[in-house]
Amino acid sequence: MTTLASALTSALATKPTTPKVHHYFDLWDYVNAIPSPEVAAQVAQSTAWRIDVMIISAARSLYKDIREEAFNAGVDTRAELTLAMNQKAFSEQVFAENGSTVTGPVSTIKELMYVREAWQNLAKNLTDLTFDWKGTPRVYTERSIEDQIFEPGQMKVSRETKAKHLKGATRIAEAYDQPEAAQLLYTKRLARSEQKMADMSDNLRDQAQGVANMFDLAVHHPMKDPSGPTTMEFNSLSIEHRRTLINAAITAAERAEERAAEDRNMSDTGYDLICLTVLKVVKDLRAQLKQPCYVTAAHQEAAAAVNVG
Numbered sequence: 001m002t003t004l005a006s007a008l009t010s011a012l013a014t015k016p017t018t019p020k021v022h023h024y025f026d027l028w029d030y031v032n033a034i035p036s037p038e039v040a041a042q043v044a045q046s047t048a049w050r051i052d053v054m055i056i057s058a059a060r061s062l063y064k065d066i067r068e069e070a071f072n073a074g075v076d077t078r079a080e081l082t083l084a085m086n087q088k089a090f091s092e093q094v095f096a097e098n099g100s101t102v103t104g105p106v107s108t109i110k111e112l113m114y115v116r117e118a119w120q121n122l123a124k125n126l127t128d129l130t131f132d133w134k135g136t137p138r139v140y141t142e143r144s145i146e147d148q149i150f151e152p153g154q155m156k157v158s159r160e161t162k163a164k165h166l167k168g169a170t171r172i173a174e175a176y177d178q179p180e181a182a183q184l185l186y187t188k189r190l191a192r193s194e195q196k197m198a199d200m201s202d203n204l205r206d207q208a209q210g211v212a213n214m215f216d217l218a219v220h221h222p223m224k225d226p227s228g229p230t231t232m233e234f235n236s237l238s239i240e241h242r243r244t245l246i247n248a249a250i251t252a253a254e255r256a257e258e259r260a261a262e263d264r265n266m267s268d269t270g271y272d273l274i275c276l277t278v279l280k281v282v283k284d285l286r287a288q289l290k291q292p293c294y295v296t297a298a299h300q301e302a303a304a305a306v307n308v309g
Contacts, residue, residue, distance in 0.1 A: 025234065041126040048116075056145060062109075133263060155204075170186075246289055
């Protein structure tokens with residue numbers, strides 16, 4: 001084990017996992033080459049999940065737009081909806097050709113569906129290399145976009161929101177010189193947030209069929225893949241999508257270290273290797289985000305926000 005640790009530590013220190021030439025960078029290739037199976041699997045799973053979230057969010061955005069513009073005008077046949085979709089896609093193309101850095105929902109769905117299968121396969125293959133604390137191989141289960149649309153799951157209040165509620169309730173109670181009321185205020189705030197999440201979950205289920213229709217129409221909308229008929233190069237994705245996926249990978253790597261810290265059965269050597277890998281991955285990916293294409297896009301977006309404002 002010591003020999004293996006030394007070898008991996010040396011490899012991490014001397015052999016970069018990302019190319020020296022920054023003009024070409026493929027996130028899929030990078031994640032596939034991460035030396036720690038645990039970190040690689042976590043990053044692949046989270047990136048695949050982020051792609052699905054972006055696709056479904058785009059379908060919901062499209063449903064909202066089409067519903068307001070077409071459904072409310074009495075449009076209900078597939079031919080009419082397809083026409084509305086074509087008009088939406090055309091406007092996205094016009095904006096893109098005139099320098100817009102914002103990718104519309106039709107283009108988002110088309111782009112990300114080109115790369116989705118590759119990321120799902122990577123998540124499965126890398127997860128197959130990992131084991132849980134009992135030594136049982138972990139399993140990655142892919143869920144179709146349609147299944148996720150119709151079964152969004154019950155939305156829950158996040159830990160961050162709970163902490164925010166507790167802090168706010170405590171401050172208000174102390175400000176009114178009633179510190180004993182802090183817990184009651186917190187309970188009431190939490191109940192409101194939980195009801196809001198439940199209402200949102202119900203709303204998503206009510207919209208599921210319409211969102212699924214929009215997703216299907218967008219998937220079948222003709223859009224030429226610049227990289228080939230079955231796949232799309234990472235650099236062919238929009239700047240917006242590339243940046244989102246790189247940031248998702250960074251967050252996932254950091255989460256892998258957090259999970260390792262909570263694993264009481266992991267050896268010190270195994271934990272050290274994960275920490276070293278995460279440091280390397282985060283450094284590499286943050287360096288990618290400093291490349292001119294991302295910096296320029298950020299400046300353009302900031303300027304556009306000022307002009308719009």
